[in-house]
Amino acid sequence: MFMNxxxxxxxxxxxxxxxGPAMASTSARTATVSxxxxxxxxxxxxxxxHALTDQLQRQGFQDVGLMRDGNQIQVTGTRHGEELxxxxxxxxxxxxxxxxxxxxxxxMQQDAQTGRGSPGDDR
Numbered sequence: 001m002f003m004n005x006x007x008x009x010x011x012x013x014x015x016x017x018x019x020g021p022a023m024a025s026t027s028a029r030t031a032t033v034s035x036x037x038x039x040x041x042x043x044x045x046x047x048x049x050h051a052l053t054d055q056l057q058r059q060g061f062q063d064v065g066l067m068r069d070g071n072q073i074q075v076t077g078t079r080h081g082e083e084l085x086x087x088x089x090x091x092x093x094x095x096x097x098x099x100x101x102x103x104x105x106x107x108m109q110q111d112a113q114t115g116r117g118s119p120g121d122d123r
Contacts, residue, residue, distance in 0.1 A: 033059060035086060037103070041093040048073075048093075056084065 036055055039048060049066050052075045056064045061077030061084065068074075073088040087097035095103040 033084065035095060035098070037095045039088075039093045041091070052086075052088065 034055065036052060039051065043051075045068075049068075052073065053064045053066050056075065056077040056079075059079070061079045064075070064077040066073065066075050068090065071089060071091040073090045075086045075088070077084050083099075085097075085099055086095060088094065089096050097103060
């Protein structure tokens with residue numbers, strides 16, 4: 001698991017292959033990772049699998065793997081000796097879990113760090 005602070009940037013990816021470029025690391029201690037939050041379930045499984053693994057490979061992750069188990073898709077990768085695990089709901093095309101935490105929690109933590117959602121935030 002990532003022991004150093006990790007920022008997960010959740011990117012809405014509709015259509016599936018339109019995921020944006022990786023975000024650069026903000027400091028030596030904090031790694032930033034861009035991940036697909038939502039994808040179209042109408043896309044072929046092979047296109048989905050490629051997009052979900054490619055998102056990590058483009059950001060320098062090694063040993064990237066994908067495993068389907070029923071309606072759950074698990075994507076894993078290792079970067080600088082630390083592992084990242086993403087769980088997706090294959091039925092609805094949504095990221096549900098990041099490193100054992102609900103994906104919503106990751107978004108809330110990111111918003112808190114950036115001040116987004118605070119009074120006066122117009123975004």
